[in-house]
Amino acid sequence: MSALAHARHVLAGNPVTGLAFALFALLLLAALAGPELVPYDPLASSDRALSPPSALHWFGTDNLGRDVFSRVVAAARLDLGMAFAAVALVFGTGTVAGVAAGFLGGWTDRVIGRVTDTIMAFPLFVLAMGLVAAAGNTVANVVYATAIINFPIYARVARTEANIRREAGFVEAARLAGASTATVMLFEILPNVLPIMMVQVSLTMGYAILNTAGLSFIGLGIRPPTAEWGIMVAEGAGYIVSGEWWIALFPGLALMLAVFTFNLMGDGLRDIVDPRRRT
Amino acid sequence: MTATRQPPLLAVEDLSVSFRTRSGTVRALEGVGFTIARGETVGIVGESGSGKSVTAYAVMRLLDPAARVTSGRIVFGGLDMLAADEATVAEIRGRELSMIFQNPRASLNPIRRVGAQIADVLVRHANLSARAAAERAVALLAEVGIPDPARRARAYPFELSGGMCQRVGIAIALACRPALLIADEPTTGLDVTTQATIMDLVAALGRARGMATMLITHDLGLATERCDRIVVMHAGHVVEDAPTEALFARPRHPYTERLLAATPRPGRSLADLRTIPGGLPDLRRDDLPPCRFHDRCHRRSVDCALPPLPRRVENGRLVACRHPL
Secondary structure (H helix, E strand, C coil): CCHHHHHHHHHHHCHHHHHHHHHHHHHHHHHHHHHHHCCCCCCCCCCCCCCCCCCCCCCCECCCCCEHHHHHHHHHHHHHHHHHHHHHHHHHHHHHHHHHHHHHCHHHHHHHHHHHHHHHCCCHHHHHHHHHHHHCCCHHHHHHHHHHHHHHHHHHHHHHHHHHCCCCHHHHHHHHCCCCHHHHHHHHHHHHHHHHHHHHHHHHHHHHHHHHHHHHHCCCCCCCCCCCHHHHHHHHHCCCCCCCCHHHHHHHHHHHHHHHHHHHHHHHHHHHHCHHHCC | CCCCCCCCCEEEEEEEEEEEECCEEEEEEEEEEEEECCCCEEEEECCCCCCHHHHHHHHCCCCCCCEEEEEEEEEECCEECCCCCHHHHHHHECCCEEEECCCCCCCCCCCCCHHHHHHHHHHHHCCCCHHHHHHHHHHHHHHCCCCCHHHHCCCCHHHCCHHHHHHHHHHHHHCCCCCEEEEECCCCCCCHHHHHHHHHHHHHHHHHHCCEEEEEECCHHHHHHHCCEEEEEECCEEEEEEEHHHHHHCCCCHHHHHHHHCCCCCCCCHHHCCCCCCCCCCCCCCCCCCCCCHHHCCCCCHHHHCCCCCCEEECCEEECCCCCC
């Protein structure tokens, strides 16, 4: 079965997955081509400050007269990019560390276990704030902090999944066929853990977006006037009471939509990645 | 036995293995010894818990971490397996010495295509390129009698039947033309007709390659059909070791005799089947009698409780009994 036919088969079995992937395609389009597609320069102010949504400005304008729609769409690149970088980082390190802990056991397990325990002992958002504040207020540090607070999820899930396969027949068979410990870990255990981790990727993408936006909401990481959902919500928050609800609402909706999309995609991704689901 | 005085392919000498458990030390193997010549098929027969699989895993040097070899030697093709370093042993596993398993589906990685799993062994041991290994894997699938091998090579284990999975297991085990194949209850999980075809396949491929086979089974009937020689184990001891016809015609150890009486045979009524009284002794006991069949034996006498366990060797067979039949 070709990959395309398989994807179609999965989508037919679960229409919600189809919706999730359609929304994902929309987000992807905004991230890749958004700044080039939008009708206004997201940074350019105009004399139409604080005008409500209209045919001219779909999402209205903010206090400096910038087009909210253009800013919301243009911000997708930065928000998704940072979340993606953080998740890619933690997916690689967390999965490998977890598989090593679960499969090798002993000291490896103890050290990695204590590291995850230490991270989990903090309220995660506060930890991320502290890390960014201590390491320096840069985009890179927001990405690292987001990766670090998600590390325990990856390491623990991968550890459990590797651990239950430690004594599996195929592991024994591979050893008896002359495979080394590293070979067994990387070529027998890891492929079995990956489908489960793919679901984690999708779920943590949602958290990562919220986390990066949350950090910029409180003024860490990205700085104005950059178009970013967290900052835009923060900037618009002060105008809600005076009736200019659209400045905060639309970037907030964009955030919600992104988190919602990635959470929905989780199950669908597993169906596509795990060959045991191909029936 | 043989005219040529070739050293045996595998020699297990005085092997003792114990397991440390929370409830005491289990003396799983004690003084186990037997040899397998090149091209010979030897059956290791005994009830569950008699130490058959522990013996196999000791030969592969892949015992549980809780196990300890307390005495003995395992010499395979001139190499002392217990003294060799890990890299040497890993070189041998899968190339000179391979194994097929009781549960063929569980011994295949559920998430990888079977062709790739066969190719793994070839890349590791035969120095083939990935492409050549993939082609060879398809040829091996054809050799083990899988129809449409090119398509099956791209299948996942769950898409194949139990018998097919065992054929894949055999293809993996035989990929590098090993000198010895250890078959650990290879047909237990399969239905009867598949059992016969799988055993025929192992026998035919083994003959074609001049490969020795160590067939571990609790099925004495299967062992008599397939093996040149049978080693009977009971509670971690080798109680009898004899050529198949001789063992069948005249068992010497009381346990072998009881085992034969408990095995259905053509020309005999099912009503003649006898059960063996009692069960295996608790191997954690400190006061195990030298003969571990002592408590179940109808021929025991007072002197049976005295050490050591006698080992009589005559006419190329061994019987560990003070009062053989």
